[in-house]
Amino acid sequence: MRVRIQDAPFDAGAELNAFSGGNGVGAIVSFTGVVRDTDSTLAAMEIEHYPGMTERAISGIVDDAMARWALIDVLVIHRYGRLVTGAPIMMVATKSAHRAAAFAAADFLMDYLKSRAPFWKKEITADGSAWVAAKEADEDALSRW
Amino acid sequence: MNVMYFAWVRERIGVPFEAVETAAATVAGLVAELSARDDRYAIAFADITALRVAVDQELSDFDAPLAGVREIAFFPPMTGG
Numbered sequence: 001m002r003v004r005i006q007d008a009p010f011d012a013g014a015e016l017n018a019f020s021g022g023n024g025v026g027a028i029v030s031f032t033g034v035v036r037d038t039d040s041t042l043a044a045m046e047i048e049h050y051p052g053m054t055e056r057a058i059s060g061i062v063d064d065a066m067a068r069w070a071l072i073d074v075l076v077i078h079r080y081g082r083l084v085t086g087a088p089i090m091m092v093a094t095k096s097a098h099r100a101a102a103f104a105a106a107d108f109l110m111d112y113l114k115s116r117a118p119f120w121k122k123e124i125t126a127d128g129s130a131w132v133a134a135k136e137a138d139e140d141a142l143s144r145w
Numbered sequence: 146m147n148v149m150y151f152a153w154v155r156e157r158i159g160v161p162f163e164a165v166e167t168a169a170a171t172v173a174g175l176v177a178e179l180s181a182r183d184d185r186y187a188i189a190f191a192d193i194t195a196l197r198v199a200v201d202q203e204l205s206d207f208d209a210p211l212a213g214v215r216e217i218a219f220f221p222p223m224t225g226g
Contacts, residue, residue, distance in 0.1 A: 048151055116223065120223065133224075
């Protein structure tokens with residue numbers, strides 16, 4: 001398990017290459033979340049987190065995924081602090097012998113990271129700032145698992 | 146115990162964390178005690194269904210007992226990912 005919580009930007013391609021490889025690996029799935037700017041009003045995103053609990057919560061979610069699927073390894077990187085549009089926010093990568101486990105585990109990890117890892121996003125625009133509200137659909141997504 | 150606040154809860158209360166002496170038996174009792182102390186808390190805790198609580202860094206609920214607890218955190222639903 002590789003879990004990193006950081007304010008620094010990261011290169012998702014380089015991270016994926018570094019994560020790749022290993023005995024018995026037949027499938028690698030990755031997801032990268034990026035600061036979206038749909039109508040060109042967003043100046044930046046600020047992400048607050050709960051140091052200590054963040055690491056515990058993510059490690060617990062990864063443990064659950066590894067208990068549930070035959071994974072060889074899991075990578076989670078999540079940023080905090082001020083992020084500009086287009087910048088990577090977080091990434092998840094899974095590797096396993098076969099693709100079904102890698103896809104399912106990545107999907108599970110994303111659903112849980114959204115609603116159970118203690119991060120809070122704030123959108124900064126020219127007019128001010130607003131906390132991003134959690135979506136009911138994100139909470140409902142957990143019942144799939 | 147150490148009480149922490151995040152996101153808009155922190156902004157409404159005005160501090161990121163504070164040491165609190167409490168006789169409350171549960172998280173809900175602590176919320177009532179703080180709300181009676183100052184409007185800032187009463188406003189932040191007006192609708193606890195909009196809030197989440199972590200007890201010693203584990204997601205918990207408002208019925209959780211406080212005996213032996215070192216750290217409580219209040220925050221809105223998380224928006225990671």
